Structure formats: structure tokens, C-alpha cells
Amino acid sequence: MSDSQDFSALPLEERLGHKVWKVRLEAYEQAATKFSNSRNDHDECFRIFNEQGDLLKKAVTDSNVVAQESGLLLLLQYLKFGGNASNVLKLKNTGLISVLVEKGLSSSRAGTKSKTIECLLYIVEISSNGELVVEEILPFLDNRLPKLVSGCVTGLHAIVENFGCRVVQPNLILPKLPKLFAHADRNVRAETTKLTIELAKWMGDALENVLFPELKPVQQKDLTKAFAEVKGRIPEQIRLTRKQQIEIEKQKQQMADEEARLATGNPSNDIEMEDAEPSGQEAAFDPTDLLEPVDVISKLPSDLSNRISSTKWKERKEVLEEVYEILKKAVKPAPKDDYTDLFRIFSKCSKDANIQVVQLAANCVEILAKGLKGDFQRYRHLVLAPIIERTKEKKASLAEALSNALDAIFAVCSLPDILEDTLNGMKHKTPQVKISTTNYLKRCLASTTIYPTGNEINQIMSVSVKLLGDSQEPVRQAATEMIGTLMKITGERELNGFLEEVDDNRKLKVKKVFEEAKVNVKTNPSSVNAPQTKRPNIAASEPPRLNKPKSSMPSTSSTSKRTAPPSTSTNLKANNNNLGLSSSTIPSKRGATSPAKRPDEMLKASTIGRGLTGRSLTNSSIPSSNTKPESVTNQKDKEELEAFRRDKQNWLEKNKELTRRNEMLEHDNLNLKNENSSLLARLENVVKENSNTLLMLKQKDSQINRSSSDLENAKLKIRDLEQTIEMMKLQQKSYVSTQSPQIGSYGSIFHNNSTTSPPSNSDTSTTLGSTPASQTRVNSGELSNRVNRLSIDGTSQKENPESTYKFSSISRSRFTSPQRMVDNTNTFSNHAGKEHPDILSDDDSWRRAAEVTTQLKARIEKMKARSRSGLSNFQ
Structure with missing residues (x-):
């Protein structure tokens, strides 16, 4: 497709969704220009976007960054020139605010980001509801992209800075601040600090009490320094919502109407004026109202x-x-x-x-x-x-x-609430109580905004004058300062009667305090008392106002300039009045455009072209007859107005109660969610601990099983050793019983040889060969002791390692196998036969020894077979 192709002939709707980004860019710019040149918010250029909200959403999320910026400008012009509360609500339902936050605030282009923030500000301004935008921004604060989180915090800061906490309730933002302060990205932390400082301008110390317990000491220190710089500044709302703008326009119109009525000398609607005054005064902002x-x-x-x-x-x-x-x-x-x-x-x-x-x-x-x-x-x-x-x-x-x-x-x-207890304290017998209480009353008078009544002034002065004559100077000085402050409220004339008996020096001190004192009461006694005397006579004194000189002067000047025809018409009107006809019919036509000026028109109509001769003799009776329906009408209007006020008050109270219940339910819901999350976390911890405990139990069971198997093996070894020892005992007994005579004689011979001369090589070998036979001669008591020393834990070995070593060596040398014992026996017999043939000369003895040896071998084999069968059965 060539670049020279003209797409301007295509419909705007088709160009807004065209696949070529330049075509879309031109369409965005053209639509934005139409918006800025529109006559009103109902112009034809807004119709397609009002019907199809997705067009603006697609423009904001355009894939081309240049076209996207133009799309944001299109949305901005739409909100500025054609936006209203219903349109903004439609845009929210289409998800435009969410994608606007996600795509616009995360952009790296400064123009795109600034236009996005301006669009969000316009949405808050039009809807008069900051939560509408804040609720869409908050989910993105948990996003993993630091650039998006930083942009969202910047958007929140701009909204709070422009509209303040009157429009944007910080209850939704405060729970997110600790997590934002702990963010890894420094840009996020810096933007969070700016947002927190802006909130501190509105919330003051209440923000510290809520936020500081969840921050680190270093962050608390930095924020304290930053808060000190803005402390004491009165927060100001930079940008007004549409609703606030309408209210201000109404107040200005009411003030203009009142000024016009006062200029004409007919302040006829005092009740409406009283209602308008409080509505124009902005209620003082209380940061604690923002907290739960x-x-x-x-x-x-x-x-x-x-x-x-x-x-x-x-x-x-x-x-x-x-x-x-x-x-x-x-x-x-x-x-x-x-x-x-x-x-x-x-x-x-x-x-x-x-x-x-x-x-x-x-x-x-x-x-x-x-x-x-x-x-x-x-x-x-x-x-x-x-x-x-x-x-x-x-x-x-x-x-x-x-x-x-x-x-x-x-x-x-208020002052009446604390006055009785305070006056009792001023009468106290202790001077310090008098001083402290009098100073307290002085502070109360300086800060009160309500003018005290005459009875309250009398009570205060009756006690204070006595304190001026007290014996102690601090008490007199405190009373002087308090009276001077009261005089600043009431004026000198009100208190002069109470100070007649006070000395001149003290009066001068009171006068000095009076000149320097500062109070918050804005109205003086005359302005307070005037409406009280004037308001009850509004209906009754309305007809006599027609005879005031101030209202008659313009009528006389007008009559001098009038020509004959108007004067004759006015004379006809006067005659109609004299005949008892209602004079309000003709002025009603002239005053239809401004009902507030109707009494003036009546005044002019009744006085133009009339002299003393033109007045009726029964004129005094006419006002009384005319005031009755007016007074009745005014009374009905007052009753209806009072009924409307009561209904309004009831509705406000019900609305407040429902709002409070809703807030309580939301608070309870939030608490339940937090409790649920904490219980889930605890449940996870308990499951983990349970699994760890089961693993530990399995490990312990395996350790116990291994220990049990080791114990059984040790027991089997001990049993084998005991059986071996018993077998050796039997072998020793049988061998000793059969060979004791020969061994005894051989032992004496061997002893004699060892004492006379060392043996030869053959003798040495024979002697060494006979050593096992001599080592087998172990008594039963020694074997019993050694068996008793055998145990699993090796206690005896630990206590006496030397005996253990000896026992092991002896057992290795002395407890030999049966075959070895037979060999040793044969060696002993041969040696004994060579040296002493007389010892073994008896064939019966030698035969008996052979038989015993054979029996021992049989027993040993039986015991081995028995032990093997026992082990197999055990296993």
C-alpha cells in the first residue's frame, strides 16, 4: 500500500480502527479537534464515542506509541468537553480506567505519562469520587514491574495533591504504604515518600500513629524530618470537583440575590439567608474521621x-x-x-x-x-x-x-458546660486552685466562638470582681487577665457596671489586657441581639414598610419625571385599591421574572402619582386585611419548610447510620479476611511441623530398630561366648581329672630341670610344645570371674583395661581347640615317655586318656550342632 493513498474519505469509525497507524493517528487528531470546537457536551461529535466506549479504550491501548499518545489526547479532550458522570461510569464499566493505568502510567514517554495522569484527574473531577480511580490503581501496586508501581504511586500522589483527603479517602491507601516503603526499587520508595508527605498535610499526627509502627526506625526518622517541614500548614484543595463547582456557583448566586434584596431595601427572606450561610462555610477537616x-x-x-x-x-x-x-x-x-x-x-x-x-x-x-x-x-x-x-x-x-x-x-x-465547675474552682480556698482555674477560664473565653449570655456574664463577673480584691497578687493578676479577655468579647460598656467599685489602678490593668487580648468571637452583642428583635416581626411589619421614608423617596422622584398617562394609570390603580380590590394582580405581571422584587413593584405602583388627596381615608384598615393572607401563607411556608428540614435531617441521619453500618461491615469483612489469612498461615505452619515431626519419629524408629538389632547380636555373641566357656570348663575338668597324676609328676621333673640347667634346643621345643597343656590348667573360679566380666557395654573393660588385655591374651593361648589339645597331649606323652618312662608305663592309663579324648571330641561336636540349631531357630 503506497503512502500517497488518501484515507480521508473513509468514515471516522473505520479510520479509528484502521490497520495503518498513521491513519489512526489522523483520526485521533481530527476527533480531538472536533471535541475542542464542540458547542456543548451533547454535540453530534460525541455521539459515536458515547455509544461505543470501546473506541476510546482501543485508542488508549494503541500498539504504536505515537498514536497511543494521540489517543490519550483524544480521551483527555473527550473528558474535558463532553464528559459527565454517566459517561465516566460507562467508561469504567468497559475497563478503560484499568488499561489506562496499566498502559499509560508504565510508559517511558513523558508526554504519555502526563496525559494519563491528567485523564485520571478529570475522571475524579467529573465523578466527584476519588475511590473510583484509586480502587483501579491499587491492584497494580503489587505488580512485579517497578516502573508500573512507581507510575501508580505518582498517579496517587497527583490525585491526593489536587483533590486532598476530602475527595480521596486515604483508608484504601494507608495499608499499602508499609509494603511500598519496603520495595526494592528506590524510585518506588521515593514516590511513596512524596505521597506520604502529601497525606501528612491532611492527616497530621494521626498518620504517624497509624503508619510508624510498621516502618523501620531509619524510615521513621526520615519521615519525621519531612513531616516537620509541612507541619502547621493548612491543607488546601487545588482542584474542585464538578459537584463542588456547582455548589459554589449556587452560593455565589444566593449571595448576589441577597445583595440585590438588600440594595432594594427589602431583605424579605431572612430564613433562607440563615440557611444559606452555613452551606457556604466549609466544615473544618478532621483527620481522625478518615480512620477506623x-x-x-x-x-x-x-x-x-x-x-x-x-x-x-x-x-x-x-x-x-x-x-x-x-x-x-x-x-x-x-x-x-x-x-x-x-x-x-x-x-x-x-x-x-x-x-x-x-x-x-x-x-x-x-x-x-x-x-x-x-x-x-x-x-x-x-x-x-x-x-x-x-x-x-x-x-x-x-x-x-x-x-x-x-x-x-x-x-x-462549650462554655456553659464547664462554667459551673470552673466558678466553683475560682471560689476554692486554696490560692493555687484559684489561679489555675481563673487562667483556665481565660483560655476558654479566648478560644470560644459563641458569645456568652447575659446570665453567664453576670456569674463570671460576680466571682471575678471578688478575686480582684484578693490578698495575693497572683490571684488578682489572673482575675485581671480573665476580665480583660471577657471585656474584649463583650465590650467596655457591658462590664463598666461591675467595675465601679474597683480601684483605678486595677481598671487600667484590665484596660491594658483588654487592648492586647485576642479572641475568636466574631460577632458583637449588637449583631447578636438585632436578629432576635427583628425576626419575629417580619410578617407583621411587612405592610408598614411601605411607608418608610427610604422606600418613598424613589417613588417621589419617579413621579416628578412621569408623564400624564402613567400618572392616570396609577390613579386608576389607586382607586382600585380604595375600592378594596387586590393590588397584587397588576404588579404580578411586572414582577414575574423576579419574585424577590415584587414588594418593590407594589410599592411603586401604590405611590406613583398619588398625593395626600389621593390617599383613601380607610387606608389604615387595608394593611391589616392584606397581611392576613400573607401571614397565613408565610406560616404555611414555614411549616412546610420545617417539615422538609425534618425530613432532610431524618434522611441524613438514616444515610449516616447506613454508611456507618456499611463501614462497620467492611471493617469486619477486612478483619475476617485478615484472620482467615493468619489462620491459613498458621495451618500451613502446623502441617509443616507435623510433617517434620513424622520424619523425626521415623528416624527415631529406625534408630531404635538398629539399636534393637545390635542388642540382639550382642546377646547372641555373649551366648556363644558363654557356651564356649562352659565347653572349655567341661574339657578342662575331664582333662585335669584324667591327667592330674602324670602332669603333677611331670611338673616336678620340669621344675627340677629348670632349676639345674637351661634346656637344650630339643628340650626347648618340647617345653614350648607342652606350654598349651600347662596353660589349660585354670581353676573354675577364675573362669567364672572372667565370664562375669563379659557385658554388652564393656563396663568391666573400661574400668580395668589391663585385666581385659590379660584375659584376651590368656583366652587366646589357653582356650585352644580339642584337636590342638590332643596334639598337646600326645606331645606331652612322648616327652614324658622319653624323660621318665616310668610315668606312662601303665597301658590302662594311656588307654583311658585316649577314651576321654574321644568322648570330649564327641561332646564338642554335639554342642556345636546344638548351638547351630538354636541359631537357626532364633533367626
Whole structure:
């Protein structure tokens, strides 16, 4: 196919899927240009892509990298000019977000990667739901390709940086951070650090409490330094979602309408104005709302009550330290649990004689107050008074702990909640309690945002003025600072009556504190009291507003410039009013485009061209008759509005309850999954241990079998040796009994020869030949001892190795075979016959010896046969 061929005549749909990448590239660029030039998001150019979502998916996953980048630009223009929530949902269902993350974020081309991130940001902006994109990114964090993991972390960082934690809940991201910090690739770790720092801007210390226990000390140190640089900065959402943009436009429109009504002198909708004000104020972001509630009660020591009642202060201190560590890790305690018993324990510890116990109890109260927030209200009365009572201690560390606990209590309460206990503390007989409590009230007044009531001001000043005359200067100074702070809220005029009897020097000090004090109350008494007097008279005073000079001045100026025909028409209208007809029919036509201006039009219509003579004498009765239907209408509107508000509140509460239940179920599901995985891991370990144990048992069994066989072999050897010994004993007895006379005489002859002269060579050989016969003369006692020394473990040999050696040598030399014994006997007989023929001269003796020898041979053969048959039977 030649390059000069023109494909522009083909339909756009066919060119988008063409096999030539240049054709696809031109189609992507052409479609993107049409998107940017479209009139609205319902333009015809979007129709084909709205109907066939796979076209955008194929463009994003184009095989050619240049065409792929143009495909991403096509998707970006589509989202920018034609995207809406329904279209984004369709794209998600087609799997476009997943392939966009996989193919775009892993690309090595900077343009492709940046366009992919911008597309993801537009998807979050249009859908107003960060989880829609985050849930698609998270599975790729476990991918083996470091480049893809790094790109996914970069995408998460961009989403959090632009939309913040208001749109993107970090609950899904936080569990992945420890694994990302332990990744082998340094780029992944670097991008994870950037993401974590961005989360720290929104979550603050709550992130450290959740993340740091799972990181290495070195990583904790590096992150602590990085967090210190961004600590204190107010997080700001850079990019708004479509939903937020619509809300801001509505607020601007409401403000413009209010300004227009105020400019015309008719602020007729005070109720709507009150409703609009809170909607324009953005609620303060609380990072703990992003965390899951923690069940603290179940983690407390089971013997807490017994140990806290111990007489030893060390045991009380140790158990409170355990409770403090548990509460410290629980950033968000479960608000639905009952902490009454726990706070009673803290109240009891606040009165303890040991200051370490008191300090730990104050720290625990501070942590729970910050964690429970508004739910702490019901436990306030249990701990506030004991803590105020204990402020008499002067130790710096304890005073600071008590002060922090009191501040944490007021942060979740209001001025009326703590005022009674605080005033009682200011009346305390101990000066230190007076000083600490007065300073506490000063801090509460400086931080409160609600103007105190007249009764509260009276209660505070009645006690404070007495403290100005106290005998101790620190008490007077504390009261001076507190009154000056209160004066900053109320103004000088409100408190001048209470300070009449105070000396001028003290008044000057109060005035100085008043000038330097800083408070958070934005409204003054006049602005607070004005709506209270004005709001009830809106309906009743609406008709008299027509007679105000401010509203009549424009009417007089307009009448001077009017010509005769308009004046006559207005006179007709006036006459109609005098006849009792409703004057609202004609102005309704003029004010149809702006209902808020209808009273002004009525005002102009009723005053144009009318002088004193044009007024009816019964004009005073008309407003009363006209206000009744208006007041009734306003009353009905108010009732309907209140009903709508109640329905809305009920719906919000139900929605909140369902959301909370859903979150609890998800949390339980996650816990069950974790528990299941841990049980599976434990099961695998148990199976491995069981297999190892079975192998060890088999090894032990084989060792036992080998030992048993060795033992049996040893027993057989011992039995053979015993049989041999018994056989030798019988042979020795029979031989000794038959040859004892000849051997005795030969022994005496041999003894005589050995003492007179050494034998010749022939004699030596004869003597050596007779040695076995002489060695066989062993008594039965010696043989018994040697048999007894035989054992399997060789104990006797170990104890006496010399005797073992002797026994072995003797047994080898003395226990000879029967044939050898016969030979020795013959040798002995020949030798004895040559030297002493008289010894063996008796034929009967020699014959008897031969018979005995034959019998011995027969016995030996029988015993051998018996032993062989026994061994064969045993085997």
C-alpha cells in the first residue's frame, strides 16, 4: 500500500480502527479537534464515542506509541468537553480506567505519562469520587514491574495533591504504604515518600500513629524530618470537583440575590439567608474521621479494677501506664462503647496521693477527650471537677498535664458546660486552685466562638470582681487577665457596671489586657441581639414598610419625571385599591421574572402619582386585611419548610447510620479476611511441623530398630561366648581329672630341670610344645570371674583395661581347640615317655586318656550342632 493513498474519505469509525497507524493517528487528531470546537457536551461529535466506549479504550491501548499518545489526547479532550458522570461510569464499566493505568502510567514517554495522569484527574473531577480511580490503581501496586508501581504511586500522589483527603479517602491507601516503603526499587520508595508527605498535610499526627509502627526506625526518622517541614500548614484543595463547582456557583448566586434584596431595601427572606450561610462555610477537616474506630475496652487489662485498687502505688502506676499505651495507639476510640467505668477510675486516680498516678490519669483523660470529641460530653461531669480540684499541685509536669486535660475537655464542650465547675474552682480556698482555674477560664473565653449570655456574664463577673480584691497578687493578676479577655468579647460598656467599685489602678490593668487580648468571637452583642428583635416581626411589619421614608423617596422622584398617562394609570390603580380590590394582580405581571422584587413593584405602583388627596381615608384598615393572607401563607411556608428540614435531617441521619453500618461491615469483612489469612498461615505452619515431626519419629524408629538389632547380636555373641566357656570348663575338668597324676609328676621333673640347667634346643621345643597343656590348667573360679566380666557395654573393660588385655591374651593361648589339645597331649606323652618312662608305663592309663579324648571330641561336636540349631531357630 503506497503512502500517497488518501484515507480521508473513509468514515471516522473505520479510520479509528484502521490497520495503518498513521491513519489512526489522523483520526485521533481530527476527533480531538472536533471535541475542542464542540458547542456543548451533547454535540453530534460525541455521539459515536458515547455509544461505543470501546473506541476510546482501543485508542488508549494503541500498539504504536505515537498514536497511543494521540489517543490519550483524544480521551483527555473527550473528558474535558463532553464528559459527565454517566459517561465516566460507562467508561469504567468497559475497563478503560484499568488499561489506562496499566498502559499509560508504565510508559517511558513523558508526554504519555502526563496525559494519563491528567485523564485520571478529570475522571475524579467529573465523578466527584476519588475511590473510583484509586480502587483501579491499587491492584497494580503489587505488580512485579517497578516502573508500573512507581507510575501508580505518582498517579496517587497527583490525585491526593489536587483533590486532598476530602475527595480521596486515604483508608484504601494507608495499608499499602508499609509494603511500598519496603520495595526494592528506590524510585518506588521515593514516590511513596512524596505521597506520604502529601497525606501528612491532611492527616497530621494521626498518620504517624497509624503508619510508624510498621516502618523501620531509619524510615521513621526520615519521615519525621519531612513531616516537620509541612507541619502547621493548612491543607488546601487545588482542584474542585464538578459537584463542588456547582455548589459554589449556587452560593455565589444566593449571595448576589441577597445583595440585590438588600440594595432594594427589602431583605424579605431572612430564613433562607440563615440557611444559606452555613452551606457556604466549609466544615473544618478532621483527620481522625478518615480512620477506623478502635475497640479500646476489649484491649484494657482484665484485672484493671483490682490493680487500680491496690495499696501499692507502683502497681497502680504500672496498670495506668499500660492503659495509657493502649489509649495512645487508639487515635479514634469507638464512640459507641461505654467508657463510664473507665472515667470513674480516672476520677478516682485524680485524687490519688501519688502525683505520678494523677499525671497518668490526666494524660489518659486528654487522649480520650480528643478521640471521642462530641461523644465525650456525657463523661465530662465525672472528671472535670476532680481535675480542677487537683490543680493545687505546683509541680511543673503535673500542672502541665492537668492543664492539657482541661483544654482538651473544653475543646469538645462549650462554655456553659464547664462554667459551673470552673466558678466553683475560682471560689476554692486554696490560692493555687484559684489561679489555675481563673487562667483556665481565660483560655476558654479566648478560644470560644459563641458569645456568652447575659446570665453567664453576670456569674463570671460576680466571682471575678471578688478575686480582684484578693490578698495575693497572683490571684488578682489572673482575675485581671480573665476580665480583660471577657471585656474584649463583650465590650467596655457591658462590664463598666461591675467595675465601679474597683480601684483605678486595677481598671487600667484590665484596660491594658483588654487592648492586647485576642479572641475568636466574631460577632458583637449588637449583631447578636438585632436578629432576635427583628425576626419575629417580619410578617407583621411587612405592610408598614411601605411607608418608610427610604422606600418613598424613589417613588417621589419617579413621579416628578412621569408623564400624564402613567400618572392616570396609577390613579386608576389607586382607586382600585380604595375600592378594596387586590393590588397584587397588576404588579404580578411586572414582577414575574423576579419574585424577590415584587414588594418593590407594589410599592411603586401604590405611590406613583398619588398625593395626600389621593390617599383613601380607610387606608389604615387595608394593611391589616392584606397581611392576613400573607401571614397565613408565610406560616404555611414555614411549616412546610420545617417539615422538609425534618425530613432532610431524618434522611441524613438514616444515610449516616447506613454508611456507618456499611463501614462497620467492611471493617469486619477486612478483619475476617485478615484472620482467615493468619489462620491459613498458621495451618500451613502446623502441617509443616507435623510433617517434620513424622520424619523425626521415623528416624527415631529406625534408630531404635538398629539399636534393637545390635542388642540382639550382642546377646547372641555373649551366648556363644558363654557356651564356649562352659565347653572349655567341661574339657578342662575331664582333662585335669584324667591327667592330674602324670602332669603333677611331670611338673616336678620340669621344675627340677629348670632349676639345674637351661634346656637344650630339643628340650626347648618340647617345653614350648607342652606350654598349651600347662596353660589349660585354670581353676573354675577364675573362669567364672572372667565370664562375669563379659557385658554388652564393656563396663568391666573400661574400668580395668589391663585385666581385659590379660584375659584376651590368656583366652587366646589357653582356650585352644580339642584337636590342638590332643596334639598337646600326645606331645606331652612322648616327652614324658622319653624323660621318665616310668610315668606312662601303665597301658590302662594311656588307654583311658585316649577314651576321654574321644568322648570330649564327641561332646564338642554335639554342642556345636546344638548351638547351630538354636541359631537357626532364633533367626
